[in-house]
Structure formats: structure tokens, C-alpha cells
Amino acid sequence: MDRMNMLLSATHLLNCEANNxxxxxxxxxxxxxxxxxxxxxxxxxxxxxxxxxxxxxxxxVTTDKCKMDMFDDLQGFDESFRKWAKVPIEWYPRILDENK
Incomplete structure (x- = not known):
């Protein structure tokens, strides 16, 4: 059961990130x-x-603590994944210098 719980939790975290x-x-x-x-x-x-x-x-997910733990895990995972994937949360197009 512990292994199943770990796999489902990891899968859910990945699904949340992919969906976002x-x-x-x-x-x-x-x-x-x-x-x-x-x-x-x-x-x-x-x-x-x-x-x-x-x-x-x-x-x-039945308890508020579990819900908050899941959101904390997702936030930490999102930050790490975006850093690894080089996809920042805030992104703006590069401004080209037309004088060059």
C-alpha cells in the first residue's frame, strides 16, 4: 500500500504540473x-x-492538512521543474534593439 500511495502521489503531482x-x-x-x-x-x-x-x-484527499501538504508539494515541485526546464513563471519576450 505504501508503494501504491507513493506512485499515485507522484503521478498526481506530475499530472498537476502538466495540466498547469x-x-x-x-x-x-x-x-x-x-x-x-x-x-x-x-x-x-x-x-x-x-x-x-x-x-x-x-x-x-479528505483532510485539510493533506490538501495543504499537496499544494505545498506542488508549489515546490513547480519551482524546481521550471528551473530545470528553463521555463520561468514570469516570461516576457526579449526586446530587440532596432538600432543594431
């Missing part, structure tokens, strides 16, 4: 008018499926 990154990317695509056609449909399908997954997983 997908949503961030889709926000950028929407802002630039790039979330179109089949990509938009697939994204919407993913969001619906992810919502079902996260709602079901939430039913397994």
Missing part, C-alpha cells in the same frame, strides 16, 4: 489566435478529461 503548463500554453495560444481547429477541440477534450480526473482525485 498546458493551461499556460493554451492561454498564450489563445492570446495569439493560435488555438484553432482540431487543436482547440483536442485541448477542450483534454480539459474535460483532466477536470474529471482532478475531481475524482480530490475525493480521495
Amino acid at each position: 503548463l498546458i493551461e499556460e500554453a493554451s492561454d498564450v495560444m489563445i492570446a495569439k489566435g493560435l488555438l484553432l481547429g482540431n487543436l482547440k477541440k483536442l485541448h477542450n477534450d483534454f480539459v474535460k478529461c483532466a477536470d474529471r480526473y482532478f475531481n475524482e482525485f480530490a475525493s480521495l
